[in-house]
Amino acid sequence: MQISDLPYADPGVPDARSGPRFLWWLGRNQPAGQLKSLAWGLLHFAAVMSLPFGVGLAVQAVVERSGARLAVAGLLLVLSGVGIALGDTMLHRTAVTNWITAAARVQQLLARRTAYLGAALTRRVAAGEVVAVSTGDVEKIGWFVEAVSRFTAAALTVVLVCVGLVLYQPDLGLVVAIGMPLVGLGVLPLLPRATRLADAQREKAGKATELASDTVAGLRVLRGIGGEDLFLDRYRRASQDVRRAAVRSARMWSLITAVQVLLPGLLLIAVVWHGLGLVRDGRITVGELVTVYSAVMLLGYPLRHFEEIAMAYSFSRPSAKRAARVLSLERGTAEAPGSRAPGAAAGGTASGAAAPTGDLCDPATGLLAPEGCLTAVVCGDPDEAGRLAERLGGHAAFDTPAPSVRLGGTQLDSLPLAAARAAVLVQDKDPVLLSGTLRELLDVPASGKVSVADALTAAECSDVLDALAQNSVDDDPMEAPITERGRSLSGGQRQRLALARSLVTDPEVLVLDEPTSAVDSHTEARIADGLRALRRGRTTVVCTSSPLLLDRAERVAFVHEGEVAAVGVHRELVHTHPRYRAVVTRETDAEVTRDTDAEVTRDTDAVVIRDTDEEPQHRAGGEPGSGDPTQVGMAGRGLEIEETA
Structure with missing residues (x-):
């Protein structure tokens, strides 16, 4: 694999x-890359270690x-010089290729897994940790x-040189052959603590990276509350903790380096002393x-790679552990980690099959x-x-054995990712706007039945377009730049542009x-009408x-404690269901309790609304829910509903 062949x-x-x-x-x-690097490395180290034989032959x-x-x-x-130059050049080339291709593979895996999991990813892994894994951790994994x-x-070079010295000069070669393993393995007792x-x-x-990422993401809110x-003080403390930990780690690695200088020096003294005799x-x-x-003397050069591999493993192991944790996450609970690649066909559904339809x-x-x-859902x-x-x-919960959602009888989490995304699009409450122009933002895979203009109109984006036109060079809002995550826009503007993007799809x-x-009530009412008309x-x-x-929805479902507790239309439910009314009108728990206690079986002939502190004041006939909607919420506010004969 060459760099030019990526991705x-x-x-x-x-x-x-595991990591x-x-x-x-x-x-x-x-x-292939590992074998090439090994071959060029052997040539390079062999050329370096052939220098002593040439020098010794010249002296003699x-x-x-x-x-x-x-x-x-x-x-x-x-x-030897030619071999050193050629081997070093090609070794560096192949080593860097291996580094970059390994890092690119990890980045592709992480990107694929992130797209596969969607919003479910941040429910299990902090966004800052994902950033840390996909940046610094990837480099350390590639290094190892x-x-x-x-x-x-x-x-291999060290082993071959020791064997060659024993054959070349047994008396001194045995000293080197015995001392070299001690030199190479002398730092092993220090490695666990260094790791x-x-x-x-x-x-x-x-943790410091996560804190910085979360702080930057919420900077506008922090400025609003003066936080x-x-x-900043939290990040300063976290940064100092990192500095102190880095100093302790550097001291240990400095000790390891000193030991690796000391032991070859002692071996060299022993060789010279014995050789002179x-x-x-x-x-x-x-x-x-x-x-x-x-x-x-020259064996110290390949021996330095013993220290490097120990350092590379020590730094890459926790990085690989974090990467493996992200890559082991699955969409549904029925799948075993790594059992199926994202996008692979499952459940007998071909990857090219049409998206299912139905309820x-x-x-x-x-x-x-x-x-x-x-359908509107109230929780x-x-x-x-x-x-x-x-x-x-189609993203089943990670920690609960919830059955799969079905679309027309087909389990969504058993579909290939592309088919599931084509069938159901989810826009969460905090949608992300990518940087670029508005035209690029709305250039998404779409059916072609909804134009960009219709989607922007339905999402009530006229004022957003006017604001963007002022920031455009040629007064074209479609060419206006949008900053990362849409931070140059207000919350309501971001929300409406994200809705327009979903409608275009x-x-x-x-x-x-x-x-x-994040929008005002007048804009919200127009969005509700536009959404219903466009999605008819x-x-x-x-x-x-x-x-x-809720009032524009054709069907309203109220979900309480994980189950659908009521189904109907908004004006019916707000009159007949106290808990639904409590969520919609923001009633307190005490008011909900009084409403629930006041609920009685109502006869269709008449009900009386009686003040709890005074005599009956008002009598009304008809079915519940037929009265004036402005009276909603009177029960539980000093009034009592009582059945009459």
């Missing part, structure tokens, strides 16, 4: 059971005044993957001593959204509304979670507690 057509299905398994999987998936040739041997030594040195081949080449300190540093750095100093006794020549001495049914709550109907708990919208999009089923929570004949589900939207 991968298919990055594969990762082994995300080390994920690292091993990455290494196994680029065998000078001592013996042999011009032929001196010429051979010079030729050997030239060949590419360092493996260089370390292997260095280790723990590196893990602690990475953990603190990840900048508080969060052998030269004095005439058992070896001066050239042979120079050769062994130079070889031991949308959630067995977990009993919610039914009839095909072609505008007493806003978080419950968000989870319901997520589940309606024109999916078979559109699920909206509080699409008008298409299935639309709106999770909201706004009376204006």
Whole structure:
């Protein structure tokens, strides 16, 4: 795999059971690059380690005044220089290729998993952690993957040199062969503590990154409540914790480096001391001593890769663990982690099959959204509304064995991702606007039946277009720039543009979670009319507690404690169901209790509304809910509903 071939057509299905398994999987998936790096590394290290033999041969040739041997030594040195240059150049090239391709594979996997999970991702993993994994952690994972081949080449070189020295000069070669394992493995007792300190540093750095990311995302809110100093102080403390952890980790790695300098130095002293004795006794020549001495000196170069691989593993292991955690998350509870690649066919549905149609049914709550109907859903708990919208999009809850949502009898979470997204589009309560122009924002996959102009009109974006036109060079709002996450716009403007984007898409089923929570009541009423008109004949589900939207809905379902408690139309439910009325009119718990206690079986002939402190004042006939809607909410506010004969 070359850098020019990126991105991968298919990055594969990762082994995300643990961090080390994920690292091993990455290494196994680029065998060609690893073998190339190993081969060039062997050439480079072998050329470096051939220098001592050339130098020793040259010294001995000078001592013996042999011009032929001196010429051979010079030729050997030239060949060594060429090998060093060529090997180093190609080793660097292949190593960087391995690094970048491994990092690119991880980034593709993370991007694919993020798109696969959608809004469900941030329910299990903080947004700051996702940012940390996809930036700094990716680099450290790539570092370890590419360092493996260089370390292997260095280790093989050390073994070959030791064997060669034993064969070349047994007396000194045995000293080197015995001392070299001690030198290479002498730092092992220090590595566990160094790894723990590196893990602690990475953990603190990840938390600091999460804090910074969350602070930037909520900067406007912090400025509104005057909380900048508080969060700045929190980040300052987190930053200092990272600094202290980094200093402790650096001290340990400095000790490891010092040990790796000290031990080869002691081995070199032992070799020189023993070698001088052998030269004095005439058992070896001066050239042979120079050769062994130079070889031991240069062995420090490949030995440095032992330290590097230990550092790379220490820093990449927690990074790989975090990446594996994200990659192991699944859409539904029925799937085992890594059992199916995102987008793969499942449940007998071909990836190219048409999106299913029909009624949308959630067995977990009993919610039914009839095909072609505008259905509003009221939940007493806003978080419950968000989870319901997520589940309606085919993303089953992670921590509860909820059955899959069905669209026309087809389980959504068993569909390929593309088919599920084509069938149901979910817009959560905090939609994200990507940076670019408005034209680029609205350039999304669509059916072609809804024009951009119609979608903007239905979402009441006229004033947004006027504001954008002022920021455009040629007064064209479609070419006006939109900053990252739409931070240059107000909350209501962002919300309406996101709604227009969803309407342009024109999916078979559109699920909206509080699409008008940031707009005023007049605009909300016009959006409700536009939404109903534009989506006529298409299935639309709106999770909201706004009376204006509820009044325009063809069907309203009230979800209480995870189940559908009532179904009807807004004006009926607001008169007959106290808990529904409490959510819509924002009644207190005490008022809800009084309303519930006051509910009686009503006869269709007459009911009397009697003040609890005075005599009966007003009598009205007819069915419940037929009175003036402005009287809604009187029960429980000092009034009592009582059945009469």
